[in-house]
Amino acid sequence: MNELRFTRRAWLTGSALLSFGLACPNALAQAIEPPPDPSRPKVLVCLFLRGAVDGLSVVVPHAEPAYYRARPSIAISQPGKGEHAAHDLDGRFGLHPRLSALMPAWNAGELALVHAIGSPHPTRSHFEAQDYMESGTPGVVARDGWVGRSLALLPVSTTDTFRAVAFADNVPRGMRGVPGVLAVRNLEALSLRAPGPLRSRLEQGFSRLYGVKDDALHRAGREALIAIARARDIPKPKPDPDYPKAARPLAEVAELIKAGVGLRAAWIDVGGWDTHQGQGNAANGRLPGLLDGLGRSLAAFRRDLGDRFADVVVLTMSEFGRTVRQNGTGGTDHGHGTAMLVLGGSVKGKRVYGRWPGLEPADLHEGRDLAVTTDFRDLFAELARKHLGVESLDTIFPGYDSKSATSLGVLG
Amino acid sequence: MTNTRIFALVSLGIAGCALRQGAVAPPPTPAPKPAIQQATVSREDESAARHVLDRFAFGPTPGQAERLAHDGVKSWFLHQLEPAKGPDPALEAALTPYRGALEPPLALIERFGDPDQMDAEAPERPFRDQLKGVDFPAVLGSIAMAELTRHVESERQVEEVMVDFWTNHFNVFARKGLVRLFAGDYVERALRPYALGKFQDILIATARHPAMLVYLDNARSVATTKSTKRGLNENYARELLELHTLGVDGGYTQKDVTEVARVLTGWSVQRPKEGDMNFVFRERAHDRGAKRVLGWEFPANHGEDEGMRLFRLLAEHPSTARHLARKLCIRFVDDEPPAECVDTASKTYLASQGDIAQVLSSIFQSASFWEPRHRNIKLKAPLELVASALRAVSAKPDGSLALTRILAGLGEPILLEQIPTGYPETESEWLGSSSMLARMNFATALAAEKLPGTKVGLDGLLPLTLPAAELESKALTLFLGNRRSPETAAAVHEAVTGLEDGRTRRTFVVALLLGSPDFQRQ
Numbered sequence: 020m021n022e023l024r025f026t027r028r029a030w031l032t033g034s035a036l037l038s039f040g041l042a043c044p045n046a047l048a049q050a051i052e053p054p055p056d057p058s059r060p061k062v063l064v065c066l067f068l069r070g071a072v073d074g075l076s077v078v079v080p081h082a083e084p085a086y087y088r089a090r091p092s093i094a095i096s097q098p099g100k101g102e103h104a105a106h107d108l109d110g111r112f113g114l115h116p117r118l119s120a121l122m123p124a125w126n127a128g129e130l131a132l133v134h135a136i137g138s139p140h141p142t143r144s145h146f147e148a149q150d151y152m153e154s155g156t157p158g159v160v161a162r163d164g165w166v167g168r169s170l171a172l173l174p175v176s177t178t179d180t181f182r183a184v185a186f187a188d189n190v191p192r193g194m195r196g197v198p199g200v201l202a203v204r205n206l207e208a209l210s211l212r213a214p215g216p217l218r219s220r221l222e223q224g225f226s227r228l229y230g231v232k233d234d235a236l237h238r239a240g241r242e243a244l245i246a247i248a249r250a251r252d253i254p255k256p257k258p259d260p261d262y263p264k265a266a267r268p269l270a271e272v273a274e275l276i277k278a279g280v281g282l283r284a285a286w287i288d289v290g291g292w293d294t295h296q297g298q299g300n301a302a303n304g305r306l307p308g309l310l311d312g313l314g315r316s317l318a319a320f321r322r323d324l325g326d327r328f329a330d331v332v333v334l335t336m337s338e339f340g341r342t343v344r345q346n347g348t349g350g351t352d353h354g355h356g357t358a359m360l361v362l363g364g365s366v367k368g369k370r371v372y373g374r375w376p377g378l379e380p381a382d383l384h385e386g387r388d389l390a391v392t393t394d395f396r397d398l399f400a401e402l403a404r405k406h407l408g409v410e411s412l413d414t415i416f417p418g419y420d421s422k423s424a425t426s427l428g429v430l431g
Numbered sequence: 432m433t434n435t436r437i438f439a440l441v442s443l444g445i446a447g448c449a450l451r452q453g454a455v456a457p458p459p460t461p462a463p464k465p466a467i468q469q470a471t472v473s474r475e476d477e478s479a480a481r482h483v484l485d486r487f488a489f490g491p492t493p494g495q496a497e498r499l500a501h502d503g504v505k506s507w508f509l510h511q512l513e514p515a516k517g518p519d520p521a522l523e524a525a526l527t528p529y530r531g532a533l534e535p536p537l538a539l540i541e542r543f544g545d546p547d548q549m550d551a552e553a554p555e556r557p558f559r560d561q562l563k564g565v566d567f568p569a570v571l572g573s574i575a576m577a578e579l580t581r582h583v584e585s586e587r588q589v590e591e592v593m594v595d596f597w598t599n600h601f602n603v604f605a606r607k608g609l610v611r612l613f614a615g616d617y618v619e620r621a622l623r624p625y626a627l628g629k630f631q632d633i634l635i636a637t638a639r640h641p642a643m644l645v646y647l648d649n650a651r652s653v654a655t656t657k658s659t660k661r662g663l664n665e666n667y668a669r670e671l672l673e674l675h676t677l678g679v680d681g682g683y684t685q686k687d688v689t690e691v692a693r694v695l696t697g698w699s700v701q702r703p704k705e706g707d708m709n710f711v712f713r714e715r716a717h718d719r720g721a722k723r724v725l726g727w728e729f730p731a732n733h734g735e736d737e738g739m740r741l742f743r744l745l746a747e748h749p750s751t752a753r754h755l756a757r758k759l760c761i762r763f764v765d766d767e768p769p770a771e772c773v774d775t776a777s778k779t780y781l782a783s784q785g786d787i788a789q790v791l792s793s794i795f796q797s798a799s800f801w802e803p804r805h806r807n808i809k810l811k812a813p814l815e816l817v818a819s820a821l822r823a824v825s826a827k828p829d830g831s832l833a834l835t836r837i838l839a840g841l842g843e844p845i846l847l848e849q850i851p852t853g854y855p856e857t858e859s860e861w862l863g864s865s866s867m868l869a870r871m872n873f874a875t876a877l878a879a880e881k882l883p884g885t886k887v888g889l890d891g892l893l894p895l896t897l898p899a900a901e902l903e904s905k906a907l908t909l910f911l912g913n914r915r916s917p918e919t920a921a922a923v924h925e926a927v928t929g930l931e932d933g934r935t936r937r938t939f940v941v942a943l944l945l946g947s948p949d950f951q952r953q
Binding site: 144146150160162180188189190198199200201202203209211212213217220221223224225227228229231232235236237239240242243245246247 | 604606607608810839840842849850852855858859860862863864865866867868871872875876879916918919921922923925926930935939942943946947948951952
């Protein structure tokens with residue numbers, strides 16, 4: 020059975036063979052997994068929380084006395100203690116109270132949390148750590164990233180204009196490595212900027228200019244123009260009171276998924292997490308507002324997608340965690356291990372994954388930070404393989420021994 | 432046939448690679464031309480002039496290709512290799528709004544600092560606090576604008592093209608730590624003065640510059656001893672061998688990397704209280720033992736001299752010659768560099784002890800540079816697109832920082848590439864549907880004279896009074912010269928047919944031409 024695990028590519032080849040009239044042995048037929056529904060491709064949605072989110076506030080280790088000792092004014096209260104207390108998850112950990120909107124997903128088993136996850140590389144530089152995480156290669160910055168390289172290995176149709184969309188000015192490193200990634204601030208920006216009546220004339224002019232040859236430059240120009248035209252057919256997100264204003268990119272991802280335009284991966288940057296001062300606890304400060312927006316956005320996204328949520332996995336990444344001890348300005352500084360959220364219809368949720376290293380002084384990384392017990396590649400590799408369907412992890416995570424790595428089981 | 436003539440003309444002036452060391456021969460008296468050429472410029476001459484301006488300049492300014500074709504590309508090129516060092520008042524004026532950001536670090540802090548943080552009554556204020564008050568977005572924006580302004584307006588175009596080349600070859604990331612204090616000084620004083628000189632000089636200038644010492648961590652690298660917690664940092668040593676000199680296949684081992692790092696221990700930067708934050712050699716951080724790099728013995732106790740000797744040896748290594756020759760042929764000839772070009776450039780490098788001007792002239796003389804199949808085929812990187820488009824329509828930066836956002840939107844903000852390889856040179860790294868859309872929108876905004884951060888005067892080039900047909904043909908000549916294809920002309924004509932308003936028509940013609948596939952290439 021194992022050697023007959025079929026990828027979609029193999030299945031497609033198989034079906035091509037079939038259509039040429041070759042008989043299909045019964046055993047083979049049985050081994051073939053049902054083909055993925057081409058109108059419902061699996062989608063990976065990456066939210067990069069730039070600036071390093073405080074994982075210890077997201078997933079609160081409320082059973083740890085050391086947590087409360089280290090954070091006299093910014094710790095999140097134990098479940099049941101006051102109106103701003105953490106939501107208990109499993110007796111050890113609690114969810115930040117301003118992430119309440121995610122509790123229905125947790126209870127439905129569609130939200131998994133991975134704690135003490137991070138990079139094997141010790142850098143505390145935002146830029147370095149983000150680049151390593153996006154590259155999927157700790158200690159080495161690659162020109163491209165693990166999501167892009169994963170997509171490059173999939174039998175993705177190159178006519179799917181919206182197969183990979185990044186809501187950013189430029190294609191983020193994590194998504195580079197596959198041709199045709201769209202980088203846009205929002206879908207509305209996917210247009211030629213000219214006064215209304217003249218726009219279509221300009222579009223026609225460029226279409227003609229880029230239509231005369233079939234080299235890579237002309238093709239890229241044509242793809243841009245096709246994207247513009249197709250973007251017009253994708254419904255604009257209706258004003259939805261559920262989505263916070265800043266969640267427009269997520270609402271647009273939902274529209275892309277519902278429109279069935281072949282989206283396989285989306286990337287959204289969310290900034291503001293570098294809470295060196297005035298981080299706050301649950302009632303006040305900078306972090307509660309950010310988490311509130313994040314939680315409500317993700318909850319709205321889940322509701323919006325309805326049964327399509329079964330095909331989606333949302334991953335929140337952040338370059339590193341923050342110091343266990345609060346600093347002199349009511350904030351936290353650059354740390355090491357952090358927490359990540361994995362949300363989706365096929366996620367084995369309602370569980371906090373990863374080995375918890377503890378917060379007593381001897382447990383800490385360099386005496387100050389949550390240690391990393393789960394290499395971020397363990398999680399990313401699992402998503403690439405089980406969700407996107409990538410077989411060859413060696414090219415996606417060079418230097419990473421995926422075979423001897425422990426499977427987290429976030430996707431079963 | 433015409434190619435042969437140009438090549439012959441070129442080799443008249445420059446005898447092979449036998450240029451004398453250190454100086455490029457002065458432009459020879461022009462070879463007598465047939466009378467017919469005095470009057471008219473042939474298609475081939477103009478094509479050649481455009482090719483030279485596309486590759487060895489940031490594109491032609493209006494009429495420049497025709498002038499060059501008439502006066503001779505070779506003499507232009509030779510002048511460029513030994514540019515006049517005198518002041519360029521127009522350029523200096525254009526740079527004035529940005530100049531402050533090019534100062535060395537302490538002057539920079541003073542200029543961009545928050546006066547409250549620089550309180551004269553509290554001169555002992557910690558350096559960290561002083562830095563907090565510095566408006567770094569303005570500093571980095573001004574540096575980028577100074578560079579772009581030079582690329583667009585400088586008469587010394589080959590030098591500017593090479594500054595862009597070296598900026599990527601010796602990449603630093605201006606947002607890493609204190610690099611932000613040194614980045615402007617780095618380009619102005621470690622790269623530009625040496626851009627056409629000996630490779631060894633620019634190599635040493637970058638190695639000793641605080642921007643590089645901080646960016647690749649050598650400033651923090653100290654000899655490994657039992658007593659210190661800190662130790663060797665191989666970051667710079669590795670990139671020095673892999674990217675700056677020998678190349679990844681240049682024949683070095685991990686052991687060589689470690690030994691290079693040992694040689695360079697102690698090469699560091701002054702702390703603010705030690706001086707002006709210049710280069711400093713820290714005797715106590717230096718590994719005093721003997722080293723061996725690529726078979727070269729470095730006896731113990733030679734301190735800073737070990738590093739200087741290492742750079743000289745690396746600069747004259749055949750792998751370095753080959754690596755640089757290949758990169759320059761990719762830049763100036765083709766993404767797949769022709770062997771003939773690489774061989775010639777590499778031999779010239781070795782024969783001239785790494786004289787960059789002579790290497791460039793060997794590429795200029797190589798047969799492959801002139802081959803028609805190598806013309807107008809290289810995709811412009813975003814910086815090249817912006818600079819060449821501004822030059823093509825005689826637009827100038829307006830003294831603001833707005834154009835830096837345009838460059839960022841196109842994917843090439845100056846000095847902000849994080850990885851040590853710098854921005855890529857080849858087409859496949861830049862092509863993408865969203866970047867093509869950004870290019871089309873850039874062209875449209877510039878054509879409508881609405882590109883933020885620029886002063887455009889299209890009226891001077893394409894007056895609104897021009898009849899429609901004349902507008903099209905003049906614009907085609909202006910932006911594409913004789914390389915315009917019938918398809919492009921037809922597409923532009925069709926797009927503007929029926930447009931009544933003269934200004935709209937001009938915007939369309941210019942937008943389509945600057946956004947056309949032809950203009951994306953050089």
